[in-house]
Each structure stands twice: as structure tokens, then as C-alpha cells.
Amino acid sequence: MSLPTRFDWVLLQEFCANVFKKAGLKKQNAELVADSLIQADLRGVDSHGVVRTSIYLKRIEEGMINPAADIEVEKESDSTALVNGNNQIGSVVGVNALKVALKKAKENGVALVGVKNSNHFGTGAYYLLKAIEQNMILLVMSNASQTMPPTGGVRPFLGTNPLAVGVPAGDAVPYILDMATSLVARGKIIVASQKGEEIPLGWAIDKDGNPTTNAEAALEGSVLPVGGPKGYAISMFIDILSGVLTGAGFGKYVNNMYENWEQPQNVGHFFIAIDINKFIPIELFKQRMDQYISEIKAEPKAPNVDEILIPGEIEHRRVIYKKANGIELPSKVVKELQEIAQKYGLDLSQAIFNQKNKEVTK
Structure with a gap:
């Protein structure tokens, strides 16, 4: 049975920390890595969030990282x-x-x-x-x-x-x-590939140098x-x-x-x-x-602009929203985390977001 895809940020962070402890990291370091991943997801930078858990673990297991x-x-x-x-x-x-x-x-x-x-x-x-x-x-x-x-x-x-x-x-x-x-982080193309979505034209070229909207072709080629x-x-x-x-x-x-x-x-x-x-x-x-x-x-606003924002302000608001409403993960990432949980004898379901929590406006 597949799990829901929305998770409580605190509980998900605890899960990730336990995963990295099982993988050989010291407690303090495991908690630091988990914190880094969750903070990325809270800020809406999904390409650097818990989606990276499986590749970090694989590199540790293959001896490519020394924990x-x-x-x-x-x-x-x-x-x-x-x-x-x-x-x-x-x-x-x-x-x-x-x-x-x-x-x-x-x-x-x-x-x-x-x-x-x-x-x-x-x-x-x-x-x-x-x-x-x-x-x-x-x-x-x-x-x-x-x-x-x-x-x-x-x-x-x-x-x-x-x-x-x-x-x-x-x-x-x-x-x-x-x-x-x-133009965009390559991680965003990885996420698009995992979701089976196209990418905007101009983000990348394929391996032959042609512009592409296909995420898989972009990963085989180059970002711009x-x-x-x-x-x-x-x-x-x-x-x-x-x-x-x-x-x-x-x-x-x-x-x-x-x-x-x-x-x-x-x-x-x-x-x-x-x-x-x-x-x-x-x-x-x-x-x-x-x-x-x-x-x-x-400053005076351009037509159809409600507010002038400074760098980091959108992400700051996302943190507030996601802390109250949970972190939404792609189903493919949830499946990867389930497999990791089974491997290390952990329970991912304990990190599922409680829908009874009060939701706030984005």
C-alpha cells in the first residue's frame, strides 16, 4: 500500500537523521545532513531536499563518501x-x-x-x-x-x-x-524527469546541441x-x-x-x-x-504586479507555509524512502502529515 505524499517536516527530518545514523554517520552529523535536506524542501528547493537521500546513501554504501x-x-x-x-x-x-x-x-x-x-x-x-x-x-x-x-x-x-x-x-x-x-539548477530537471514533466524551452540542450523540452534528453545533454x-x-x-x-x-x-x-x-x-x-x-x-x-x-509597481519582493522572501514564506501544512514529496521519492525505511528497519509512515493540523494560507 502506497503512503500519502505529504509529511510533517519535523518527523521527516527525524526519519532522515535515523537513516543516516544507520548508514554510519555520527549522530551529530546525521542530524546535520537531515537538517540540510529538510531546510531545502521547506524553502521549496526540492531539487536539493530529501530527493537527494538515496544518492547520498548509495555513494556511502559504494565507498564513494567516507562518513x-x-x-x-x-x-x-x-x-x-x-x-x-x-x-x-x-x-x-x-x-x-x-x-x-x-x-x-x-x-x-x-x-x-x-x-x-x-x-x-x-x-x-x-x-x-x-x-x-x-x-x-x-x-x-x-x-x-x-x-x-x-x-x-x-x-x-x-x-x-x-x-x-x-x-x-x-x-x-x-x-x-x-x-x-x-538558467536553472540541474536538480530541477532531475525532479521534472522524476515527475514525467517537460521543461521550458531554453533551459537546456540535448547531447547534439539542440534546444529541448524533454527532461530526459536534457539530462543527457547540457543545461544552459x-x-x-x-x-x-x-x-x-x-x-x-x-x-x-x-x-x-x-x-x-x-x-x-x-x-x-x-x-x-x-x-x-x-x-x-x-x-x-x-x-x-x-x-x-x-x-x-x-x-x-x-x-x-x-517603489512604483509594474502593471499586474501586486508586490515587489526581495531575494529570499518567497522562500521565507514557503518555510512558514510548509511548516504548518507539511512537505509534499513526489510519489517516486516517497517510494524510494519506503525502500530505504525497509532496508534500515525504520517506519516512514510515522512521518506522515496529520491532516487535522490547522492549515494556513500560502
């Missing part, structure tokens, strides 16, 4: 560090590197932390929110395996290398930019950069900082987690943390951010 690895600072100065993830699961590596960056930024005003030997680390917003809690501005970058051609090319060479920027505010919702350098040559250039810049500079893989040397079962991914990340208090008092900064945001939102 027991110790993460180490290999080289450092007052305001810089190079972190070696030693092939630990990506979000665990990312959070450890973030802690190094925030500590150094508090001490020295700014910190730059590079990471090598990591894996897919989830959404950039996950790290931004942690930095914002500590009144820090944070920039996060990561490279990824080849899914995007250079402008003028056909064959994938670059990843959809994401760029994320987080800035705290006072009463206003914080500024959170979390974007792939492709946002803004054409500009997105390509930004993706290349992120690859240089995250890969070339850190000693991680870059370009074709970042291994695909879905296809390469002989080598670790060797993903690279790059964190830039800024202590606001080293420039102006944090409360004054937050007041100025609130003023800035309110003045943007008060």
Missing part, C-alpha cells in the same frame, strides 16, 4: 584557511568550513576559506542562514560536475556552480541570494548558463576559486555523483565571511537594511 572521515584545517593564516574535507559528506564539510570562516571573521573582520575533497553540499542558503544568525554577511560558492557547456560549446565542461549571498536585516526578511549559474556569456563567465570564476585555488577538482575533474562510481567527487567550495561590526554597529546596519528594503518595496 567516518575527520575534517581538517590543512593550512591557515589569521584570515584565511584551506579545509580538507577528506571525502566526508558535503554538508558536514560545509558546516565545519563555515565555522572556521565565522570564527576568523569575528577575530579579523573578514575571512576567506577554501575547501577541497568535499561532496555535494546542499543549498547555499543553508549556510547563509547560519551566518545571518551570527550577524555576518556571507558569500558561498561551490563548483560541481560538468553539466553546462562554455558559451559556443556543446559538450558539458562546467558545473552549474552556485553562488549564494546572505545579508542580515532587522525586522525585514534577510537578503538571501542562492542561485545556480545555469543564465545570461549567456555572463553566466558562463561567473561559473568559470567560481570554478577558479572553488577548484583551481583550493586544490579540489575543477572543470572535468569534478566527478559526477550519479555516474562516477570509481572516484570521489572532489568538489571544492569557497566561503567569504564579513563581520558587519568591523564596519558599522550591527544595529545601525540592520536599521539601514530595513530602510533600504522598505524603500525598494515601496
Whole structure:
């Protein structure tokens, strides 16, 4: 009998944490990975949510991720560090590197932390929110395996290398930019493929370089950069900082987690943390951010526009809604989770959303 597809976010997070503990992660790390996945689903970034559970587990089981690895600072100065993830699961590596960056930024005003030997680390917003809690501005970058051609090319060479920027505010919702350098994240095409849906024209090309709306053909081909040559250039810049500079893989040397079962991914990340208090008092900064945001939102609106939004505001509202109304998962993902539950002796049905809970308006 198939399960419903809507789940309570807290209970689903507990289920995922138990899964990763069964797979060999320490309790703290298992809970961190589960938190990272659920936060993505709550924000509506389904491509980086619990849909990734099965591939993370498979890479652990196949020895492509080392859940027991110790993460180490290999080289450092007052305001810089190079972190070696030693092939630990990506979000665990990312959070450890973030802690190094925030500590150094508090001490020295700014910190730059590079990471090598990591894996897919989830959404950039996950790290931004942690930095914002500590009144820090944070920039996060990561490279990824080849899914995007250079402008003028056909064959994938670059990843959809994401760029994320987080800035705290006072009463206003914080500024959170979390974007792939492709027109859309490849994960969205994966989700469309799982749902049997077409994708919009312009998202991707097939393996022969032809525009396509077929998600399966797109996955065999390439996604396209946002803004054409500009997105390509930004993706290349992120690859240089995250890969070339850190000693991680870059370009074709970042291994695909879905296809390469002989080598670790060797993903690279790059964190830039800024202590606001080293420039102006944090409360004054937050007041100025609130003023800035309110003045943007008060700008004259184009026809048929009800509200001007800032980056991250839609996702903030989704979190509120989904916490009250549950996380809706594709039936294929639910089936995968059921199989995982059976394998590890867990009960996914305990995480089903209680329909008696009060629903709120989107």
C-alpha cells in the first residue's frame, strides 16, 4: 500500500537523521545532513531536499563518501584557511568550513576559506542562514560536475556552480541570494524527469546541441548558463576559486555523483565571511537594511504586479507555509524512502502529515 505524499517536516527530518545514523554517520552529523535536506524542501528547493537521500546513501554504501572521515584545517593564516574535507559528506564539510570562516571573521573582520575533497553540499542558503544568525554577511560558492557547456560549446565542461549571498536585516526578511549559474539548477530537471514533466524551452540542450523540452534528453545533454556569456563567465570564476585555488577538482575533474562510481567527487567550495561590526554597529546596519528594503518595496509597481519582493522572501514564506501544512514529496521519492525505511528497519509512515493540523494560507 502506497503512503500519502505529504509529511510533517519535523518527523521527516527525524526519519532522515535515523537513516543516516544507520548508514554510519555520527549522530551529530546525521542530524546535520537531515537538517540540510529538510531546510531545502521547506524553502521549496526540492531539487536539493530529501530527493537527494538515496544518492547520498548509495555513494556511502559504494565507498564513494567516507562518513567516518575527520575534517581538517590543512593550512591557515589569521584570515584565511584551506579545509580538507577528506571525502566526508558535503554538508558536514560545509558546516565545519563555515565555522572556521565565522570564527576568523569575528577575530579579523573578514575571512576567506577554501575547501577541497568535499561532496555535494546542499543549498547555499543553508549556510547563509547560519551566518545571518551570527550577524555576518556571507558569500558561498561551490563548483560541481560538468553539466553546462562554455558559451559556443556543446559538450558539458562546467558545473552549474552556485553562488549564494546572505545579508542580515532587522525586522525585514534577510537578503538571501542562492542561485545556480545555469538558467536553472540541474536538480530541477532531475525532479521534472522524476515527475514525467517537460521543461521550458531554453533551459537546456540535448547531447547534439539542440534546444529541448524533454527532461530526459536534457539530462543527457547540457543545461544552459543564465545570461549567456555572463553566466558562463561567473561559473568559470567560481570554478577558479572553488577548484583551481583550493586544490579540489575543477572543470572535468569534478566527478559526477550519479555516474562516477570509481572516484570521489572532489568538489571544492569557497566561503567569504564579513563581520558587519568591523564596519558599522550591527544595529545601525540592520536599521539601514530595513530602510533600504522598505524603500525598494515601496517603489512604483509594474502593471499586474501586486508586490515587489526581495531575494529570499518567497522562500521565507514557503518555510512558514510548509511548516504548518507539511512537505509534499513526489510519489517516486516517497517510494524510494519506503525502500530505504525497509532496508534500515525504520517506519516512514510515522512521518506522515496529520491532516487535522490547522492549515494556513500560502
